[in-house]
Amino acid sequence: MRSERGLLIVLSGPSGVGKGTVRKALFNQExxxxxxxxSATTRNPREGEVNGVDYFFKMREEFERMIANNxxxxxxxxxxxxYGTPIAYVEQTLQQGKDVFLEIEVQGxxxxxxxxxxxxxxxxxxxSLSELKSRIVGRGTETEDVIHNRxxxxxEEIEMMDAYDYVVENDEVQLACDRIKAIVVGEHCRRERVAKYYKQMTEVE
Incomplete structure (x- = not known):
């Protein structure tokens, strides 16, 4: 299937739902x-997270300079x-016809x-919400106040799902990955993304 510009695929959802786990599992597939x-963030790295791989970890002052400089x-x-997404890499990669995958918070x-x-x-x-709470508590990195806030x-974020194109339940990581891959395949076949290429086949040289 032909498409001149890559797809921007945005995965988000509530804190603790497993966005990072699903993303890592997805990218481990051949x-x-x-x-x-x-993404860039000012939060502290969790155990096993690597700067420049999982996030760009920034000081608050540095992040605010990035905001000011657009x-x-x-x-x-x-x-x-x-939390934020540096724009230069995203736009350059889409222009090359490659798909860009963002894993970000709902506000973003x-x-x-x-x-x-x-x-x-x-x-x-x-x-379920009870399962979400279990996952957050299971991290062992959050205080009771932070868990309550999350x-x-x-x-509130679950109420915002109407703004999305698709909803994928993360009941099992592999099933969630399979659903996301099926969505992307379907999106690459959307008429409005590929019609220009195929209509050129009918033009008389």
Whole structure:
């Protein structure tokens, strides 16, 4: 299937739903050719996270300079920390015809949708709120106050899923990956993305 410009695939959902886990599992599969756009954040690295691979970890002052210089496609402040997507890499990669995969918070995804309405927006949902709480508690990195705040925000974010194109339940990581891959295949076959190429076949030289 032919398409001149790559797809911008945005995966987001509540904190603790497993966005990072699904993204890593997805990118470990051999048939995946997405380009991952690493987000910037001011939060502290979790165990095993690598700067420049999982996130660009920034000091607050540095992040605010990036905001002032319009270097971010989107940004948001979430539970006391900034998160954002550097714009230069995203635009360059799309122009090369490659698919860019963003894993970002809900606030950021809604900003991206305003700038790139042609993107593919996927909401990763938990099987239940009780399961979501178990996953957050299971990290062992959050205080009771932070856990309460994250669950409160999660309820608000679930109400925002109407802004997305697709909803994928993260009941099992591999099933969630399979659903996301099926969505991307379908999007590459959308008429409005490929019609220009095929209509050129009928033009008389």
């Amino acid at each position: 048939d995946i050719q997405f380009q991952y756009s690493v 270097e971010l496609l989107e940004w948001a402040e979430f539970v006391g920390n900034y 995804a809604l900003q991206v949708k305003k700038a790139f309405p042609e993107g593919v927006f996927i909401f990763l949902a938990p099987p 669950l409160t925000v999660a309820k």
